Every structure is written in C-alpha cells, then in structure tokens.
Amino acid sequence: MPELDRPAECARHLMPAMDTLELLGGKWKLLIVLGLLYGGKTRFKQLQKSIPGITGKVLSNDLKDLEQNGIITRTVYDTSPITVEYELTPYGRTLEKLILEIREWGMIHRQRILSE
Amino acid sequence: MPELDRPAECARHLMPAMDTLELLGGKWKLLIVLGLLYGGKTRFKQLQKSIPGITGKVLSNDLKDLEQNGIITRTVYDTSPITVEYELTPYGRTLEKLILEIREWGMIHRQRILSE
DNA sequence: CAGGATCCCATAAGATACTG
DNA sequence: CAGTATCTTATGGGATCCTG
Numbered sequence: 320m321p322e323l324d325r326p327a328e329c330a331r332h333l334m335p336a337m338d339t340l341e342l343l344g345g346k347w348k349l350l351i352v353l354g355l356l357y358g359g360k361t362r363f364k365q366l367q368k369s370i371p372g373i374t375g376k377v378l379s380n381d382l383k384d385l386e387q388n389g390i391i392t393r394t395v396y397d398t399s400p401i402t403v404e405y406e407l408t409p410y411g412r413t414l415e416k417l418i419l420e421i422r423e424w425g426m427i428h429r430q431r432i433l434s435e
Numbered sequence: 436m437p438e439l440d441r442p443a444e445c446a447r448h449l450m451p452a453m454d455t456l457e458l459l460g461g462k463w464k465l466l467i468v469l470g471l472l473y474g475g476k477t478r479f480k481q482l483q484k485s486i487p488g489i490t491g492k493v494l495s496n497d498l499k500d501l502e503q504n505g506i507i508t509r510t511v512y513d514t515s516p517i518t519v520e521y522e523l524t525p526y527g528r529t530l531e532k533l534i535l536e537i538r539e540w541g542m543i544h545r546q547r548i549l550s551e
Numbered sequence: 552c553a554g555g556a557t558c559c560c561a562t563a564a565g566a567t568a569c570t571g
Numbered sequence: 572c573a574g575t576a577t578c579t580t581a582t583g584g585g586a587t588c589c590t591g
Contacts, residue, residue, distance in 0.1 A: 335541030400552045420533050425451030516572045
C-alpha cells in the first residue's frame with residue numbers, strides 16, 4: 320500500500336475548508352450573514368443594531384468583502400438621506416445550512432458548559 | 436406587534452454562533468480537527484505534516500487549546516524518544532458533521548470559482 | 552443615514568534557535 | 572520526537588471624528 324499523496328490529500332480535503340474559512344473568517348462575517356438570514360433585506364444601521372458590538376467601520380468593510388464574494392447585494396435608494404439595503408444573494412443563501420449548523424453546535428456546547 | 440427584544444435575540448441567535456467561532460477560530464484549529472477526523476489517533480509530527488504550512492509552535496498552542504476545551508486528548512507514550520498521540524474525544528467528534536459541511540461548501544465554492 | 556479617514560493597539564502567527 | 576523560548580511582523584479590529 321503506497322503512502323498517502325499528502326499534497327493531493329491536502330488539496331482535496333483541507334483546501335476547501337480553508338476557502339470557507341477565508342470567506343467567513345474573522346470575528347463578524349458569519350454573524351452578518353446570520354443577521355441577513357434572519358432579517359432579510361436590511362439597512363446598514365439596522366444590521367449594525369442586530370449585531371451588538373460591531374463597529375460601523377468593520378461592518379462596512381465586511382459587507383464590501385461579502386459583496387465582492389457574491390454573498391450579498393448592496394442596493395442604494397435615492398431617498399434623503401439615502402438608505403442602503405443589504406440582502407443575501409441566492410448563492411449567499413447556500414450558506415444557510417452551514418451557518419445554522421454552526422449555531423446549533425454552539426447551542427449544544429452552551430448546554431454542556433452550563434451543566435458542568 | 437411588539438418590537439423584537441434585541442438583546443434576547445442576540446443571546447439566542449448570535450451567541451451560540453460566536454461560541455463556535457471562538458472554539459474553532461483562528462487559521463488552523465478547524466484544519467487540525469479535520470486532520471484528526473481523517474487520520475484518527477495521530478502523532479504530533481505526523482499531524483503537522485498533514486497540515487502543510489502550520490508551524491510547530493502554532494500547532495502546539497492550538498492543540499493545548501483544543502485539549503482544554505475537551506475536543507481532543509493528548510497521550511504521552513514513554514518510548515525513547517517519547518511519542519505523543521492526539522485523538523478526538525467523543526465530544527470532539529460531534530464536530531464532524533459541521534466540519535464536513537464547511538468543507539463541502541468550500542468544494543462547491545471552488546467549482547464556482549473555477550467555472551467563472 | 553451610511554460610511555470614509557485616521558490613529559492606535561492587541562494579538563495571532565511566522566521565523567529561528569534551542570532542549571529533555 | 573515533541574515541544575518551548577524569544578523575537579518580529581502583519582493585520583484585524585477598536586475608538587473617534589468627519590462628511591455627502
């Protein structure tokens with residue numbers, strides 16, 4: 320039996336996971352997507368309020384990043400003052416299962432911590 | 436219809452996700468767990484080779500962290516030189532579904548990127 | 552309202568050398 | 572082999588102020 324081809328193993332097993340980590344990495348991105356999953360189309364300020372602790376700058380940066388990755392869309396309305404709404408794309412919504420799973424595990428983990 | 440109780444919403448929806456992020460956060464922890472999922476009981480050096488790019492220091496730190504969180508066990512064998520093996524705990528294995536899901540999404544994402 | 556511009560800092564992570 | 576110690580750097584993120 321030949322040794323495992325490590326580089327190939329890496330490409331097939333680890334790299335896709337790294338891709339996801341890169342896309343949703345950082346402290347807030349996943350929570351932003353989660354917020355949009357629950358809130359639907361949401362304005363900037365409203366989104367910020369739904370994620371206690373996040374600053375405007377970080378939210379702005381992360382939203383840009385998510386938009387460039389095709390996860391969300393940004394729509395500007397020419398009101399006065401202007402309003403901007405963010406929304407998950409269909410592609411972004413493919414993250415739903417994953418994110419709910421992450422949250423689910425966290426809930427179980429919380430039970431475990433509390434019952435210790 | 437009353438306004439949503441934001442703090443409570445936060446606690447129920449966002450905090451569990453943050454918990455998981457904290458536990459698996461950083462650049463490598465998830466890959467370490469993934470490596471142990473695939474490789475089973477694994478020695479330090481072997482684990483390092485299975486995760487190209489990770490340095491000994493980071494691997495060591497992350498393993499300590501995962502051990503303290505009950506995700507993995509560390510077993511020292513009194514050979515010469517000593518060998519140390521790491522293994523997922525049953526609790527750690529509850530992360531399997533989640534981690535495979537993360538990888539799965541990354542694979543689909545990869546397809547999407549390549550076919551653009 | 553939605554964010555850009557700045558400044559600042561803590562910390563994660565990399566490089567390297569060393570040890571029981 | 573399985574780490575630890577030390578140093579260095581990059582950057583993610585926080586705080587604050589400003590603007591169309």
